Amino acid sequence: xxxxxxxxxxVNDxxxxxxxVIIGGGFAGLFAARALRRVPVRxxxxxxxxxxxxxxxxxxxxxxxxxxxxxxxxxxxxxRKHKNLELVLAQATGLDAEERRVFATRPLGEQxxxxxxxxxxxxxxxxxxxxxxxxxxxxxxxKSIEDxxxxxxxxxxxxxxxxxAADPAERRHWLTFxxxxxxxxxxxxxxxxxxxxxxxxxREYRHIESADARVLLFDGGxxxxxxxxxxxxxxxxxxxxxxxxxxxxxxxxxxxxxxxxSVRAKDGTVTHHDVGCVLWTAGVAAPPxxxxxxxxxxxxxxxxxxxxxxDDCTIPDHPEIYVTxxxxxxxxxxxxxxxxxxxxxxxxxxxxxAVAGDPADKPFRYRDLGSAAYISRGKxxxxxxxxxxxxxIAWWIWLFIHIGFLTGYRNRVGAVLSWWFAFTRxxxxxxxxxxxxxxxxxxxxxxxxxxxTGTELPxxxxxEPSASDSEPSGTGTQSSGTGxxxxxTGxxxxxxxx
Numbered sequence: 001x002x003x004x005x006x007x008x009x010x011v012n013d014x015x016x017x018x019x020x021v022i023i024g025g026g027f028a029g030l031f032a033a034r035a036l037r038r039v040p041v042r043x044x045x046x047x048x049x050x051x052x053x054x055x056x057x058x059x060x061x062x063x064x065x066x067x068x069x070x071x072x073x074x075x076x077x078x079x080r081k082h083k084n085l086e087l088v089l090a091q092a093t094g095l096d097a098e099e100r101r102v103f104a105t106r107p108l109g110e111q112x113x114x115x116x117x118x119x120x121x122x123x124x125x126x127x128x129x130x131x132x133x134x135x136x137x138x139x140x141x142x143k144s145i146e147d148x149x150x151x152x153x154x155x156x157x158x159x160x161x162x163x164x165a166a167d168p169a170e171r172r173h174w175l176t177f178x179x180x181x182x183x184x185x186x187x188x189x190x191x192x193x194x195x196x197x198x199x200x201x202x203r204e205y206r207h208i209e210s211a212d213a214r215v216l217l218f219d220g221g222x223x224x225x226x227x228x229x230x231x232x233x234x235x236x237x238x239x240x241x242x243x244x245x246x247x248x249x250x251x252x253x254x255x256x257x258x259x260x261x262s263v264r265a266k267d268g269t270v271t272h273h274d275v276g277c278v279l280w281t282a283g284v285a286a287p288p289x290x291x292x293x294x295x296x297x298x299x300x301x302x303x304x305x306x307x308x309x310x311d312d313c314t315i316p317d318h319p320e321i322y323v324t325x326x327x328x329x330x331x332x333x334x335x336x337x338x339x340x341x342x343x344x345x346x347x348x349x350x351x352x353x354a355v356a357g358d359p360a361d362k363p364f365r366y367r368d369l370g371s372a373a374y375i376s377r378g379k380x381x382x383x384x385x386x387x388x389x390x391x392x393i394a395w396w397i398w399l400f401i402h403i404g405f406l407t408g409y410r411n412r413v414g415a416v417l418s419w420w421f422a423f424t425r426x427x428x429x430x431x432x433x434x435x436x437x438x439x440x441x442x443x444x445x446x447x448x449x450x451x452x453t454g455t456e457l458p459x460x461x462x463x464e465p466s467a468s469d470s471e472p473s474g475t476g477t478q479s480s481g482t483g484x485x486x487x488x489t490g491x492x493x494x495x496x497x498x
Contacts, residue, residue: 028325035348064428182219203290
């Protein structure tokens, strides 16, 4: 046994019940847990966040329509009636497939170990910059609440910086927004920024015309929303053009920095665009735990790092391990909420049958319920089988679909009320953003810096300096441990906000 193994605390070996461990509290993990609610097993759900996130509406959180609470209800509240379930706030890091052990890290660093009889991997996906992770500093993605709040700060902060800029060139810089990726998230966010500029903020500033804001949409493909088919894609492109979104298709981003981004066109020419706010909505990759699980089980991964599974969602030679949702690679299924819900329910039901002594051997069958994308007020596209709709009717369908997918009655009612004010009166009340970093550490799962003897906590009120304050001791708090690094607070000389 290694030293690291001996330092892990075993959490769920206290009784003889069969143990089910679920990694991830997204749609797949939540629906798996629901399927196991009345099954005589002990369920442990591990998630690094204490909430269930409805990712399709993150862009509305970032543009001031919905609060983060409406799209991220607490997991403990959602699962409070599941008497056989325990929720653990931790980050899954690895697996011992032979001993059937899941490894995880608690906030602040303690190592945990969970035994399992069945394992459901529902870890989701994270943002991918296609090998250019350095772009993340200048172009935040859209996969988490943290991302949405950063984007909110950069979008609304850009208008504030433009308002106080004396130089017309600097003003144009801050009033230019670029989005990389013309899938549903990129199209929806582009439309929202234009609506924000032309409607909500139209009369709020004294020195700028917010409607002058430019929104540039870049994608390496031929058209926006290509997955919806050529007919709906063309209608989406037309709606975006009327809205004022400038589309640059067949374009590959080669560089992003404080001045904007450089893009290579199909003919090879490279053009630099002066942009104050760049947002990244292209590409996903599996989280590190997916690679650890694949290595431990011998499973294969696709180009994005998704784990390849059998037709029943299990890993080859490991019938006790299910992979569900976005991190599952099966028959080229898309990474959408419906796949996650159905695959999580499938895994939970198979375990339920196995525990009852009636193992099911049916493969996973995905029922395609269609796709929908919001473009602007009264404009959306919906694809359900052979039925392709756009415009006002599609917009209503989009509303009902997303109301149904939101978790919890109060969140549904709250979303409807927020939409009512946003769509009828151009009111967006969730526009608050901070100009300073919040928190003691930037990531609660990152190792803390070593503490030094005699180090004092920062004082929050004015006091008389102590003797130790009169000269540097070398043991004070460091910028890496306070979450207030100069690169992450307010506006900086580097030319970015937050």
